[in-house]
Amino acid sequence: MSLEFLVASAVAVLVAGGVYLALRGRTFQVVLGLTLLSYAVNLFLFATGRLIVDRPPLFVEGVTEHADPLPQALVLTAIVITFGMTALTVILSLRSFLESGSDQVDGRADDEGAA
Amino acid sequence: MIAVALHIAAGAVALALLLNGWRLLRGPALGDRIVALDTMVINVIALIVLVGMIGGDDIYFEAALLLAMVGFVSTIAYCKFVLRGDIVE
Amino acid sequence: MTVAAALPALTCLPFVAAVALLGIRHAGRGAHLALAGGASAAGLAMLLYRAPAVLAGATQTFRLTWIPKLGLDLSLWLDPLALLFAGLILGIGLLVVIYAAGYLAAGEATARFLSFLMLFQGAMIGIALSNNVLLMLIFWELTSVASFLLIGFWRDRADARQGARMALTVTGGGGLALIAGMVMLGKVAGSYELATILTRGEIVRASPLYPVILVTILLGAFTKSAQFPFHFWLPHAMAAPTPVSAYLHSATMVKAGVFLLARLWPVLAGTGLWVGIVTSVGLATMVLGAAVALFRHDLKAILAYSTISQLGLMVMLLGFGTNAAVVAALFHLLNHAAFKAALFMHAGIVDHETGTRDHRRLGGLAALMPLTATLGVLAAAAMAGLPPLGGFISKEMMLEQSTHAMLGGRTLLVPALATLAASLSAAYSLRYAIALHAGARRTGEAAAPHDPGAALLAPPAILAALALGLGLAPMALAGRLVATASAVVTGGALPELHLALWHGVSAALLMSVGAVAAALALLRCHRPVAAAVARWPAPDAKRLFDAAMEAIVTALRRASTALHVAALQRYLLVLFAVALLLGLDAAARAGVLAGGAATTPASAVDVVAWAALVIATAAVIAVDRRRYLALLFVSVIGLIMALAFVRLSAPDLALTQIAVEVVTILLLLLALHLLPGNPPRLSSVPRRLRDAAVAIASGAGAGWLAWAVMTRPVRAGISRYHWENSYSGGGGTNVVNVILVDFRAFDTLGEIIVLGIAGLATFALLEPAARGVAGRRLRAWRSQDRHSPERHPMMFVMATRLLLPLALLVGLYLFLRGHNQPGGGFVAALVFSIAILLQYLASGFDWTDERRRFGEHRLIGLGVLTAVATGMGSLLFGAPFLSSSFGYAHLPLIGEVELATAMLFDLGVALVVVGAVMMALAQLSHVAQRAARQAEEEA
Amino acid sequence: MRWLLPHPALSAMLLIVWLLLANSLTVGGLLLGAVLALVLPKFTQPFWPARPRMRFGRTFVAYLAIVLWDVVVANFQVAWLILFRRNRDLRSRWLVVPIDLATPEAITILAGTISLTPGTVSADVSADGRHLLVHALDVGDPAAEVTRIKTRYEARLRRVFA
Amino acid sequence: MTILADIAVTGLLLLGASFVLIGSWGLVRLPSTMERLHGPTKATTLGLGALLLASVIYFRAELGVWTAHELLIALFLFITAPISANMIAKVHLHRLRVGAIHEPDSIAGAPPRPSEDSDWATFEAPARDTPAATANT
Amino acid sequence: MTLLDHLLVAPVVVPAATAPAAMLAARRRPLAGPYLSLGGCIVGLVAAVLLFGRVQDDAIRAYAVGGWPAPFGIVLVLDRLAAAMLLLSAVLATMVLVHALVTGADRRGWHFHPLFHFQLMGLNGAFLTGDLFNLFVFFEVLLIASYGLMLHGQGALRLKAGVAYVVVNIVGSALFLVAMGLLYGLTATLNMADLARRVAALGSADQGLLRVAALLLMTVFALKAAVVPLHLWLPRTYAAAMPLVAALFAIMTKVGVYAMIRVVPLILGERAGAAAWVPAPYLLPAAILGAVVGFVGVLVARGLREQAAFALIASTGTLLMAVARWSEATLAAGIYYMVQATLAGAALFLVADVTLRRRGSYGDALASSPRFAGQDAAALLYLTAAIACVGLPPLAGFVGKLLILESSFMLPGWQAIWATILATTLLGVVGFARAGSTLFWKAAPEGTSPISGPPRARREFAAPVVLLVLLAAMSVGAGWVTTQTRGAARQLMAPERYVAAVLGAPAR
Ligand code: NA
Numbered sequence A: 001m002s003l004e005f006l007v008a009s010a011v012a013v014l015v016a017g018g019v020y021l022a023l024r025g026r027t028f029q030v031v032l033g034l035t036l037l038s039y040a041v042n043l044f045l046f047a048t049g050r051l052i053v054d055r056p057p058l059f060v061e062g063v064t065e066h067a068d069p070l071p072q073a074l075v076l077t078a079i080v081i082t083f084g085m086t087a088l089t090v091i092l093s094l095r096s097f098l099e100s101g102s103d104q105v106d107g108r109a110d111d112e113g114a115a
Numbered sequence B: 001m002i003a004v005a006l007h008i009a010a011g012a013v014a015l016a017l018l019l020n021g022w023r024l025l026r027g028p029a030l031g032d033r034i035v036a037l038d039t040m041v042i043n044v045i046a047l048i049v050l051v052g053m054i055g056g057d058d059i060y061f062e063a064a065l066l067l068a069m070v071g072f073v074s075t076i077a078y079c080k081f082v083l084r085g086d087i088v089e
Numbered sequence C: 001m002t003v004a005a006a007l008p009a010l011t012c013l014p015f016v017a018a019v020a021l022l023g024i025r026h027a028g029r030g031a032h033l034a035l036a037g038g039a040s041a042a043g044l045a046m047l048l049y050r051a052p053a054v055l056a057g058a059t060q061t062f063r064l065t066w067i068p069k070l071g072l073d074l075s076l077w078l079d080p081l082a083l084l085f086a087g088l089i090l091g092i093g094l095l096v097v098i099y100a101a102g103y104l105a106a107g108e109a110t111a112r113f114l115s116f117l118m119l120f121q122g123a124m125i126g127i128a129l130s131n132n133v134l135l136m137l138i139f140w141e142l143t144s145v146a147s148f149l150l151i152g153f154w155r156d157r158a159d160a161r162q163g164a165r166m167a168l169t170v171t172g173g174g175g176l177a178l179i180a181g182m183v184m185l186g187k188v189a190g191s192y193e194l195a196t197i198l199t200r201g202e203i204v205r206a207s208p209l210y211p212v213i214l215v216t217i218l219l220g221a222f223t224k225s226a227q228f229p230f231h232f233w234l235p236h237a238m239a240a241p242t243p244v245s246a247y248l249h250s251a252t253m254v255k256a257g258v259f260l261l262a263r264l265w266p267v268l269a270g271t272g273l274w275v276g277i278v279t280s281v282g283l284a285t286m287v288l289g290a291a292v293a294l295f296r297h298d299l300k301a302i303l304a305y306s307t308i309s310q311l312g313l314m315v316m317l318l319g320f321g322t323n324a325a326v327v328a329a330l331f332h333l334l335n336h337a338a339f340k341a342a343l344f345m346h347a348g349i350v351d352h353e354t355g356t357r358d359h360r361r362l363g364g365l366a367a368l369m370p371l372t373a374t375l376g377v378l379a380a381a382a383m384a385g386l387p388p389l390g391g392f393i394s395k396e397m398m399l400e401q402s403t404h405a406m407l408g409g410r411t412l413l414v415p416a417l418a419t420l421a422a423s424l425s426a427a428y429s430l431r432y433a434i435a436l437h438a439g440a441r442r443t444g445e446a447a448a449p450h451d452p453g454a455a456l457l458a459p460p461a462i463l464a465a466l467a468l469g470l471g472l473a474p475m476a477l478a479g480r481l482v483a484t485a486s487a488v489v490t491g492g493a494l495p496e497l498h499l500a501l502w503h504g505v506s507a508a509l510l511m512s513v514g515a516v517a518a519a520l521a522l523l524r525c526h527r528p529v530a531a532a533v534a535r536w537p538a539p540d541a542k543r544l545f546d547a548a549m550e551a552i553v554t555a556l557r558r559a560s561t562a563l564h565v566a567a568l569q570r571y572l573l574v575l576f577a578v579a580l581l582l583g584l585d586a587a588a589r590a591g592v593l594a595g596g597a598a599t600t601p602a603s604a605v606d607v608v609a610w611a612a613l614v615i616a617t618a619a620v621i622a623v624d625r626r627r628y629l630a631l632l633f634v635s636v637i638g639l640i641m642a643l644a645f646v647r648l649s650a651p652d653l654a655l656t657q658i659a660v661e662v663v664t665i666l667l668l669l670l671a672l673h674l675l676p677g678n679p680p681r682l683s684s685v686p687r688r689l690r691d692a693a694v695a696i697a698s699g700a701g702a703g704w705l706a707w708a709v710m711t712r713p714v715r716a717g718i719s720r721y722h723w724e725n726s727y728s729g730g731g732g733t734n735v736v737n738v739i740l741v742d743f744r745a746f747d748t749l750g751e752i753i754v755l756g757i758a759g760l761a762t763f764a765l766l767e768p769a770a771r772g773v774a775g776r777r778l779r780a781w782r783s784q785d786r787h788s789p790e791r792h793p794m795m796f797v798m799a800t801r802l803l804l805p806l807a808l809l810v811g812l813y814l815f816l817r818g819h820n821q822p823g824g825g826f827v828a829a830l831v832f833s834i835a836i837l838l839q840y841l842a843s844g845f846d847w848t849d850e851r852r853r854f855g856e857h858r859l860i861g862l863g864v865l866t867a868v869a870t871g872m873g874s875l876l877f878g879a880p881f882l883s884s885s886f887g888y889a890h891l892p893l894i895g896e897v898e899l900a901t902a903m904l905f906d907l908g909v910a911l912v913v914v915g916a917v918m919m920a921l922a923q924l925s926h927v928a929q930r931a932a933r934q935a936e937e938e939a
Numbered sequence D: 001m002r003w004l005l006p007h008p009a010l011s012a013m014l015l016i017v018w019l020l021l022a023n024s025l026t027v028g029g030l031l032l033g034a035v036l037a038l039v040l041p042k043f044t045q046p047f048w049p050a051r052p053r054m055r056f057g058r059t060f061v062a063y064l065a066i067v068l069w070d071v072v073v074a075n076f077q078v079a080w081l082i083l084f085r086r087n088r089d090l091r092s093r094w095l096v097v098p099i100d101l102a103t104p105e106a107i108t109i110l111a112g113t114i115s116l117t118p119g120t121v122s123a124d125v126s127a128d129g130r131h132l133l134v135h136a137l138d139v140g141d142p143a144a145e146v147t148r149i150k151t152r153y154e155a156r157l158r159r160v161f162a
Numbered sequence E: 001m002t003i004l005a006d007i008a009v010t011g012l013l014l015l016g017a018s019f020v021l022i023g024s025w026g027l028v029r030l031p032s033t034m035e036r037l038h039g040p041t042k043a044t045t046l047g048l049g050a051l052l053l054a055s056v057i058y059f060r061a062e063l064g065v066w067t068a069h070e071l072l073i074a075l076f077l078f079i080t081a082p083i084s085a086n087m088i089a090k091v092h093l094h095r096l097r098v099g100a101i102h103e104p105d106s107i108a109g110a111p112p113r114p115s116e117d118s119d120w121a122t123f124e125a126p127a128r129d130t131p132a133a134t135a136n137t
Numbered sequence F: 001m002t003l004l005d006h007l008l009v010a011p012v013v014v015p016a017a018t019a020p021a022a023m024l025a026a027r028r029r030p031l032a033g034p035y036l037s038l039g040g041c042i043v044g045l046v047a048a049v050l051l052f053g054r055v056q057d058d059a060i061r062a063y064a065v066g067g068w069p070a071p072f073g074i075v076l077v078l079d080r081l082a083a084a085m086l087l088l089s090a091v092l093a094t095m096v097l098v099h100a101l102v103t104g105a106d107r108r109g110w111h112f113h114p115l116f117h118f119q120l121m122g123l124n125g126a127f128l129t130g131d132l133f134n135l136f137v138f139f140e141v142l143l144i145a146s147y148g149l150m151l152h153g154q155g156a157l158r159l160k161a162g163v164a165y166v167v168v169n170i171v172g173s174a175l176f177l178v179a180m181g182l183l184y185g186l187t188a189t190l191n192m193a194d195l196a197r198r199v200a201a202l203g204s205a206d207q208g209l210l211r212v213a214a215l216l217l218m219t220v221f222a223l224k225a226a227v228v229p230l231h232l233w234l235p236r237t238y239a240a241a242m243p244l245v246a247a248l249f250a251i252m253t254k255v256g257v258y259a260m261i262r263v264v265p266l267i268l269g270e271r272a273g274a275a276a277w278v279p280a281p282y283l284l285p286a287a288i289l290g291a292v293v294g295f296v297g298v299l300v301a302r303g304l305r306e307q308a309a310f311a312l313i314a315s316t317g318t319l320l321m322a323v324a325r326w327s328e329a330t331l332a333a334g335i336y337y338m339v340q341a342t343l344a345g346a347a348l349f350l351v352a353d354v355t356l357r358r359r360g361s362y363g364d365a366l367a368s369s370p371r372f373a374g375q376d377a378a379a380l381l382y383l384t385a386a387i388a389c390v391g392l393p394p395l396a397g398f399v400g401k402l403l404i405l406e407s408s409f410m411l412p413g414w415q416a417i418w419a420t421i422l423a424t425t426l427l428g429v430v431g432f433a434r435a436g437s438t439l440f441w442k443a444a445p446e447g448t449s450p451i452s453g454p455p456r457a458r459r460e461f462a463a464p465v466v467l468l469v470l471l472a473a474m475s476v477g478a479g480w481v482t483t484q485t486r487g488a489a490r491q492l493m494a495p496e497r498y499v500a501a502v503l504g505a506p507a508r
């Protein structure tokens, strides 16, 4: 069992879970789905710098083997952006629910049933 | 010797993590699940410390420190939600 | 005026008048009429001034480069054909304006009407003068638009709107085909310049694209000239005011198709295909139009169908492909313009005076309005092809030419049908004239109709006189014009022209006499035939067209509505499916291979953590509708992610993950509180299975991609530079942080702005939520669960008192060391935020809020400004935006202290993050209370 | 002085924590720490307006030592119970501890201590603030346990918060 | 590195890990929520404490650096762990009271009332001027 | 560096500073915000004009943000296309802002001005950046600002549509990150010029992964551009937004197209080996479908805003038909069409705005209503905007369509392109004619209550009129404009110039 396999399969599981939840009909489920998807994407983006153990990207003169700092920076940016997006999505769907009385993603009333 | 102990310790904590997971899945009470999650946080702190020791690098201690400081906030929030619904009133 | 300026001036004048008319729309109608009439007259004068030279063979040209990349130039010319057509447009235009002065009732929007009319006139002049086929297309389409506006002028009338739309649909559609044809023609001929194209007929006709070019161009011409089977729009265009009918739908616009056929005759004519199509369409149209005209009762309908028929005649002549036929066609073009415009005006006068256009309710007008009757009879006679009018001559010529024509190998078919059409047209013309003017008065109005004023009477009188003149002195009036124009069309020498009433006894004369005789016979038994025809289930074009349009629109609407259901699930499913299919396709084509790089062995702890993550993910899905539990499992995933980042040498990410996780959970719990509990499941089993399949496929794909990337050997990339220059160039040893605040600070600037916007947007969403429907719902909202009465648990409250300064301290520590060690502005800000949020959690919103020092708006605004200003600072030193500098200051006692502008930038980051996080969470936590308070205030 | 130092003990604690965070003892670090130790309590004063009076004398140190010792012992006891006591033999009880401490700070410290030490968890305070609800994992004599808590911890805390 | 430090680190590691494991084991095997709460709040504090101490010694002896963050981790845990336990206990009490959980095997059962005229804060909002209420002023 | 060199960051920095400044100012003095906002917008416009002037020497300019050399830092790159898009966005933004101020739409909700400028910043950043991740960041900036603007004014319908819009785009962003991650994993770089070089050097074993990355990236761009079938989110979103906001959004779909035009010839162009022009075969059918679906939507729409939204889909489809052939001439035609379609779409939305504000409770439904003040003027504007959108003369749409027809002649698939363009134009003509004649000509049945409402100022017509005049100017000045677009296309189809401008000397 390699770390690479674990990470790849974790990405797979998170993506599958995220996609499934994103396809549900209620806003909260969709938000959870997006959260899982963003975990998966962050992990994926991180993995493109390859997996390095015990070599954090803190500069030390002469050291050449280290984790790739760039994907880490990218993931950091992505995490921040994801948080902003999540906050907006959550509050938007809440407001939409308050306005329409339905927490379905498309604002249908519950008795209208699912499409 | 230390290396062996470190790995044994890490294994033990990992096992503890699995046990927490079992309780989290099983419940049955909400309280049980919250305890399980809270314990998981503590066990993850332990794991971070052990990973740091195995790698010989104290760089990760901030992560453990941060988790010790803010990890309980979610526990509290989960509790408050059950108690009051509104976590900020 | 110089030659160079004359042509564009001629073209632009009507457009200028159109715009000017809108400008003076509040002036009196006299001014409007004067302007429009003046413009037409001026144009006509200009044209007549140029005419002698043109007729003498001096084609005038003007050229202004416009779009060289397209081959579209403002290229105009005035040759005899253009002169003929432009003269028609301007001459009749002037008469129509005069006529309109009498026709339009007070209170009608004359400015708008005349503006549209001038727009049309300009477009027509453009068609006539264009020496560039693309330019001609522009004017061509403009005539369709102008016609649409003019037909729909009486916009409150349903038939006007429908007629306008039908005309636009048919002629616009044909125009589009024409675009295709013209562009292809230009491409094949190697130029869009008409003068050049006309010299390249051989090349065009030899091109494999010739049939397509011909058919598309003919589509354009036939629709415009109302040829069968596209003729049906013209009768419905009669909903337009009569001046419009006279101008557009008889004299000029419908002739644009004929003009086009004549224009392109040297290039397109002469092939079997041309003769076959053009002749048969013209012939069919001629017969059909005449037959229908005979049995209509509405004056304008009779005239409309007769127009169709006469246009068919001209088209047929051009289809014959002989020079003599061209001469006949052009001469008839003139004749028809004269008598048909006169007849429309006549019909307008009748309508105006009697209040009806129904043939059956009219009669005996000759006595009541003798002048009107005279010119009406004259014009009708011309239409009937009776001597001594011009119509007779051109009809003779037509019949003569028909005897030479063959269609489908049959020699008699064309002359026979032509004679039939001639007799039918004689019949409807005579019927029009006789029934209207002879017999007893049938209208019942108290006031007797009488001859109108000069404005209404003069224009048709002039036209009728012209129709007569063209018969009596054809050579003097039109000989030179028709001859030179024909020469242009045929591209040959001037034809020997003998326009005269008497050519001796010929086949044509016999046919003509026979036709008139047959017409008289037809009229005698018209009543029973008409009754029989009326019982015939004749197809009503309008109803068919409308039904077809409605059917098409309904079907399309149904399809479009079904496709565009407002369903996020569908949007996402399509997105996932597209990504998946494209990915699979790519993989199938090239194979997504795993690399051969060595992998890193995993420890037992790794496997355990992985298992925890997988199980937690599965659990989130399993309990998805018990949202609280799902959230607990999401927390586990977040925890494992942090652990993974620690394990994989990413301390900064671990810190960020831990802090963001807490804030996210708080956010979701705050929202969860206000959502309805225990929602029922929405989707059916098959749907869930389908989604699961998509999900699993997506997951497998993503996992495989990750595997394929990770197993590839590392390439030396740009991050090596970051590593090597982090300390020396960026002044920090934490390379990730230096990337964020220095190498790629621009990203970070964008990132904090995203966060800042999220803050502002959440505020914009939540601030009004206390009012209106949302506010009412919030007030009415009661949790279904029983709650503990205790708001602020003591132990928790006390712990937060101590934790606030401690957490702030830790946050500051993380901030200050971020450049060199894990930490930085973002994590620090999250720690600050959590420290403050803890107070909200423990002590409530009001208590905390009144103790806060800074509003979130200010934090966000100042943060962004700080970051931007830091970036701008470097401009002062001539360095690029966001250039950093750092130095080491030696302070007494303290020692070496690093000062970096990147820290200032990071401060901006921190301010925005605190502001945005606090904005989202504080506003959210407060929304229900504000709703309650709002209610109290309102009460 | 009170204006400058609203919470002297807090300031001291912050300084220590800062030095531990910085992980080094330099003049610069000390100075910065001192500044923060002064500024942060002042800055956060609105959030902690009360000024509990505490004595950080020998009693306090002794209290800390006892608690530390009890934590260690408690861990072994609880570990033993977890590993070897059958569930049905577990004498799990609720204890109601009457308290004489008056300030929320003091009660919180007592409750926290109870939670950290032998087999007991503070579950709740009574609405009037006079009783503490404690859950004990295994206790034979509830009254004795309550007395132990009161004498061993509460009495000392009362002296600290005198 | 001295043998002594070696042994100390090894011992502390094993001890700490054992306590961590035992705490979590308690969470699994103890009969009801309140009992389960004891495992983590105690065993893990010492467990983690021992691991942290091992870390301090290890870094001092192995790498020659004093790391103090472990002490801070312990400090924060000592501050926060009782709060978590308190809140979870409140959740338990509350759920028990509203009948959301029925635990026949809960040994301690429902808690007794503190006194005639008062109830626990979870069930009755603290009155004015009590310590629990003055905390939030 | 001279000040003129620094001008290159102005399109990003000016709005980035204006937004917070306007927000902070508005909290003290309500009027200060709008003035600052307008000022910032005009400064941006001036900068865009100057930058457009700069590219006239045909040079491609790179600006290393932070002074870090490419490919290690982030570079902004100004070529003809970027300058044209900057100018377009500045012009459009100015008109939309003027319209907002004139109609008071900015006061219908919170934070219009900061959101507006952040949106502008995102747009301009996306046009300028030469770095793939930076492009992602600016995409996010413009998206999240658009979420805020889309919800401006609020209302249940808008909120519902907003949820779908936001979620779909978040998923799109996730896909963007995956695609970019793949590219980074393959090439270890983010700079687009560097990517161009490194992609060209990839071995055969990497082709599959490269293809996947390229197609996923195109999927994201197509989602933003609302390319069929990824357009489903657009109609409801744009129809639900305030028309004035939708007018600004007219350029957002074009950002997706822009990104394609930017990335494909550069990175996936001739030199990309087996992956060269990978998206091309998928793009043409999608473009054709887009034009059809869009113009069908124009025909069957029930409201003005919905119609305008479909017109945007149609215009994207139409211009992609040209783009999808990836030749210099078609690309030039596509760019011309893109610019005019943006203005035309915006104009249509603004006309819809003016109309629906005056029709009171009748809104923008394509049904008859009693006559309203300024109906003739609105009708004339609608007619003109419709002519622009459908591509009839004399406005620029016609020239654009002619350019596409003429440039695609005899290229593979040209018959389909021609047939689609002409047939869909007819659909559009019929659709607009039906809608316009019903809405502006047909009188409401007897007994309908008259429209009541506050009188509307005639200056509300200013912004749409200016946009339409610009379209006419684009037609009159088409000779000059096509020279510009051809120049832009030439630069695009010679990516080595871009690479050299960013990275200096050609690869060692
Ligand atoms: Na820099």
Ligand code: NA
Residues within 6 Å of the ligand: B086, B087, B088, B089, C924, C925, C926, C927, C928, C929
């Ligand atoms: Na709240």
